[in-house]
Amino acid sequence: MTVSVLMVAEKPMLADSIAQILSNGSAHKRKGWNNVCSVSEYIGRFQGKDARFKVTSTCGHVMSLDFPPKFNNWDRTDPAELYSAPVQKNEANPNMKMCNYLASEAKNIDYLVLWLDCDKEGENICFEVIDACEANLKQSCGPKFMDNVYRAHFSAITDKDIKAAMNSLGRPDLNQSLSVDARQELDLRIGCSFTRFQTKYFHGKYGNLDSSCISFGPCQTPTLAFCVKRHDQITQFKPEQYWVVQATYNLPNGGAEIRPEWSRGRIFDREVAQLFCDRIKKAGKAEVYDVSTKEARKEKPQALNTVELLRVASSSLGLSPSSTMSVAEHLYTQGYISYPRTETTSYPSNFDLQGTLAQQTGDPRWGSIARKVLADGIKRPKSGEDKGDHPPITPMKPRGGLSGDMLRIYEYVTQHFIATLMGPCIYKVTTSKLSAAGEEFQVVDRLVVDPGFTAAMSWLSADEENLRAPNLRKGDVLMLKESQLAVRETSPPGYLTESELITLMEKHGIGTDASIPVHINTICVRNYVTVESGRRLIPTPLGISLIHGYWRIDGELVLPTMRAEVEKQLTLIAKGEADYFAVKNHALEMFRQKFVYFVQNVPVIDSLFEASFTTLADAGKPFSKCGKCHRFMKLVESRPIRLYCPTCRETYNLPSSKDGQIRLHGDKKCPLDEFDLVYWQGKGQKFIRNF
């Protein structure tokens, strides 16, 4: 008797890989009828019987959670109701017809084997697949069909791992799946209730908020909060003066001069600094009392994963995380690079490093480096972490005719790959220590001995510009050329760069490699932040007011730890140590109370909003209203003053002369003449003029 086995992976690409491995290359692939998935078929053995295998896949989640349609009418549903409203699962992407597709493939099968990714989400998708197949499974296997449902546990898509998983099939884990169900429901109820409430509340009150939707979410809000926190550090920064002694000495053999680094660094008391400066001047010379040389090395990078690609693309290529992912996906589907969503930073043991590198030997830019690495022998890659998802991101074929952003990402992926097969950058560090009137100075020289991997990643090459004091010897005496006291000021940190934000999100567990770009994109499109030069994220008055407001009402609403407690409880569900309903209901009740408290205290945010967009307003009388509709307007530019009414879509110009006087512009009638204007200039000076 021949049995029929259906196996389901999480994405089409994996279904084929798994079939190829398990069939030793004999599987035959055809397109699934939904035109999204493929089916690979082969003949083999299953539980001691001859078996016909079909391997297919879903495309991520089959279902997605939502409220029933009548609760999705924003006017007829009180957002508070969303804590008790029913929820339902809809097909995640109706175009794919995934439920029908899976059901049809499950017709007349004897066994179902689930090959979804081995994480909580994957466990949850297992049950979505089971639900889709259930009716047909019951028909072919009877009411105890779950006995014929298995789960494969694999930690890498390698021959060894996949075959081992097939030989030790387990069962899907309902508890892990339930923890995801709880998370989905919490995110839905909390996110939608806050978003709907504050969108309706603020839009009913103000004409323009820069965003038609004032969203809130357990990931996007803490993400925004990181940007606002840096903004607060900058605005609250108090610069402090300090002094440094700058002493310039002539080298013993004449000619060149050096300015060694003073060991005391900076002094915050001018008189003390002057005292040291005088002493050094009086000594008039400095003696070299120690010269030491040691070897230092800069280690090569680990194999490339998604988050690192996103960071580099943002900081070095100026590409947003979401466009980086979109470009990387194109490169992947066209066969230029491997699968771009991975957390893994170590190459699988059977990875063909040699062959992958050999494909690059003809490249005009790094072909010679690739040839040299092949000739000298590949250096063992730095150890990384295998997260069991996909191999690191690597080139798969030569660059061909790529151009634009696709070429730039491809170039980076390839240079990074080559670098991981090279040696460390080795350089010599020579530290010469000088003494003058008991004060210590030092000069540090670096000399690259072997550029190692930096030959492939030239932008990381060790800095040789520090070469300032060649051949100083112990006992040398240097004559002082000049010394002076320089005054400096401490400066605030810069605004958060996108790549720093990615690091913070990763560190605090906000989002995943796939969703980090989405959250960053969300806070941009909602106009909570703007991306300025160097891809620094500057929060807008809207973003700042929201975060400050949440912070004053309930700090937990913005903290990256907002869900730390909830996550802990969800993990208990996953481990089977806590009851799904108990945990879910407890968390829901907690957030319902937070929501009610938020609604009661939302005027706190009103005052912050009003303060932020009345930069030009009289303290008592808000002038910045549109002459037509009398709604608040947005300040577009403060000098000359330009105001914009989003409702009437009109811009009003109110230029001011250099003396700070505000005058009407030509014969255009000022619609604001009944109000006072306050014009902010420079650091908080204001000029009030009456129209």
Place this chain on the structure above:
DNA sequence: GCAAGGTC
């Protein structure tokens, strides 16, 4: 129209 998580 809203969240966050998969994936395309």
